[in-house]
Amino acid sequence: MMAETTLAVSVWYTLLLCLLAGVAVLLTLKTKSIASGHGAGGVNLPPGPRPLPVMGNLHSLLGALPHHAMRALARRYGDVVLLRLGHVPTVVVSSPEAAREVLRTHDAVVSNRPLYVTADILSYGGQNIAFAPSGSPHWKELRRLCATELLSPRRVLSFRPIREEEAASLVRSIATAAASSSSPAVVNVSERVKVLMNDVLMRCAVGDRCPMRDEYIAALDEALRLLAGFNLVDLFPRSRLAGALGAGALRAAREVHDRVHRIVQAIIHDHASKAANNDGEGSGDDDDDDILDVLLRLQRDGGLETVLTTEVVCAVLFDVFAAGSETTATTTIWAMSELAKNPSVMQRAQSEVRRVLQGKTRVAEADIQGRRLPYLQAVIRETLRLHPPLPLILPRSCAEPITIMGHDVPAGTTVFVNAWAIGRDERWWPDAGEFKPERFDGDGDGEGMVDFSGGDFRFLPGGGGRRMCPGLTFGMANIEMALVSLLYHFDWELPGGADPGELDMDEAYGITARRKTDLVLKATPFVCPHELVNSFPCTFS
Ligand code: HEM
Numbered sequence: 001m002m003a004e005t006t007l008a009v010s011v012w013y014t015l016l017l018c019l020l021a022g023v024a025v026l027l028t029l030k031t032k033s034i035a036s037g038h039g040a041g042g043v044n045l046p047p048g049p050r051p052l053p054v055m056g057n058l059h060s061l062l063g064a065l066p067h068h069a070m071r072a073l074a075r076r077y078g079d080v081v082l083l084r085l086g087h088v089p090t091v092v093v094s095s096p097e098a099a100r101e102v103l104r105t106h107d108a109v110v111s112n113r114p115l116y117v118t119a120d121i122l123s124y125g126g127q128n129i130a131f132a133p134s135g136s137p138h139w140k141e142l143r144r145l146c147a148t149e150l151l152s153p154r155r156v157l158s159f160r161p162i163r164e165e166e167a168a169s170l171v172r173s174i175a176t177a178a179a180s181s182s183s184p185a186v187v188n189v190s191e192r193v194k195v196l197m198n199d200v201l202m203r204c205a206v207g208d209r210c211p212m213r214d215e216y217i218a219a220l221d222e223a224l225r226l227l228a229g230f231n232l233v234d235l236f237p238r239s240r241l242a243g244a245l246g247a248g249a250l251r252a253a254r255e256v257h258d259r260v261h262r263i264v265q266a267i268i269h270d271h272a273s274k275a276a277n278n279d280g281e282g283s284g285d286d287d288d289d290d291i292l293d294v295l296l297r298l299q300r301d302g303g304l305e306t307v308l309t310t311e312v313v314c315a316v317l318f319d320v321f322a323a324g325s326e327t328t329a330t331t332t333i334w335a336m337s338e339l340a341k342n343p344s345v346m347q348r349a350q351s352e353v354r355r356v357l358q359g360k361t362r363v364a365e366a367d368i369q370g371r372r373l374p375y376l377q378a379v380i381r382e383t384l385r386l387h388p389p390l391p392l393i394l395p396r397s398c399a400e401p402i403t404i405m406g407h408d409v410p411a412g413t414t415v416f417v418n419a420w421a422i423g424r425d426e427r428w429w430p431d432a433g434e435f436k437p438e439r440f441d442g443d444g445d446g447e448g449m450v451d452f453s454g455g456d457f458r459f460l461p462g463g464g465g466r467r468m469c470p471g472l473t474f475g476m477a478n479i480e481m482a483l484v485s486l487l488y489h490f491d492w493e494l495p496g497g498a499d500p501g502e503l504d505m506d507e508a509y510g511i512t513a514r515r516k517t518d519l520v521l522k523a524t525p526f527v528c529p530h531e532l533v534n535s536f537p538c539t540f541s
Contacts, residue, residue: 048082056084071421086235096457103464116234128315378437391420
């Protein structure tokens, strides 16, 4: 349903763009070419395609996903390309050197996000972590809280039982489905993994007891769709016509925002009354606290650089859920897709997992911690190289004029780092299009664990610099637990004897690069989950 709506919007939008292009050509308005790379007054602008009047270079992005179209432009014009998307001057960088200049050399100047009209509504006017101005005490305090409280290694560890329980429940449901059919179960892996990650994130964020969970998830899904950008009101913020034509997106953003806000307020109210019943002590044990418990405690205690109003609490919860669930589900689904497409890699990953967990009937995190599964970790990294869930990381905005690779970039320009294109570039990754986890495997013939904490600019799944993702440790723990559980308990193959090499790997349009079609695989139980050991026969090695 949502995919259909998105498609309808894109078709409508494409038609509108074509109309605008037609009008522009008919009027034959003269425009200044920026392809030469020289702007007025001897400014050395980055090269790029010639913009049309009104729409700028939007037509250059038509017919392909934005990160694909941007890679094609980089191949033609170079690693730093200037575009005008509607009214918005935009630079796209597509090499590690250029990314280093954005994320390290000019980090302080390029660390704000452009606050599009829809993002402004959905982020409570930039009061959340992802859209707050980077120099502000508010953002600094929220980032500090992420590091020390909300997403700290200790907090991530404290969510271990939630990860284990939810992964076990996924395994149980697949095993039960397999038991009820005479042949291996056909499993919609995409749907199951999305539910798993939604449930894990929801429990970590607001606890078990959220009666409005499904409604909240649906509203957040809609919010993510709107946040994908490329709405008329975002591209033409100064145009009254675009304002009128794009009023629907604005209305939808306000409506979703109100819905999310109402639900979170009710959840907060529920938490607050439970805390009151516990004499204000939350759960009583800091390690049992969910993220909302922590935020409410900090709100009560005060003494922060910023005031945690209810709006700020809602905005931070929005961040945690919206940023955390989609990225981890998308990565897990792509990892399973690549493994299904590359059976020898699947076999090697499964052998490692089954050797380490031999004799167990359920996956406990304590058994897989540390470097016990180096090949599986290499599989996750290789997945993130080929399928970074945020292919253009998140947009940055240039506060002052800067120079990138010798090109002048004016203040106010939106900057995209095409992490997807960099990860697939033969110049830095031999056999770039192939799924070869060995390149990340310190024990194999690869170069070992490439740093993915933003220090190696060939590999930027979590972005870099001061705005780098604060949730990577949390995300990786969720992804690893899901993959280990799926690989340990089941053998997987494509249904109907389909050729693995033919598996559809197309991406859908959106803020994240998810699969276009659901991943559907055949699951044959290999190790029975604990609760079902005596219920039906499983294959044991
Ligand atoms: C594999 C999992 C994940 C990936 C690949 C990922 C990727 C990213 C990327 C590329 C950015 C933009 C960074 C930049 O502009 O340089 C980002 C920002 C962010 N991520 Fe993640 N993320 C993941 C998981 C999570 C999780 C689990 C959470 C929280 C529960 C989270 C919370 C955030 C937040 C709050 C920001 C905004 C940071 C800021 O603007 O200061 N992420 N993430």
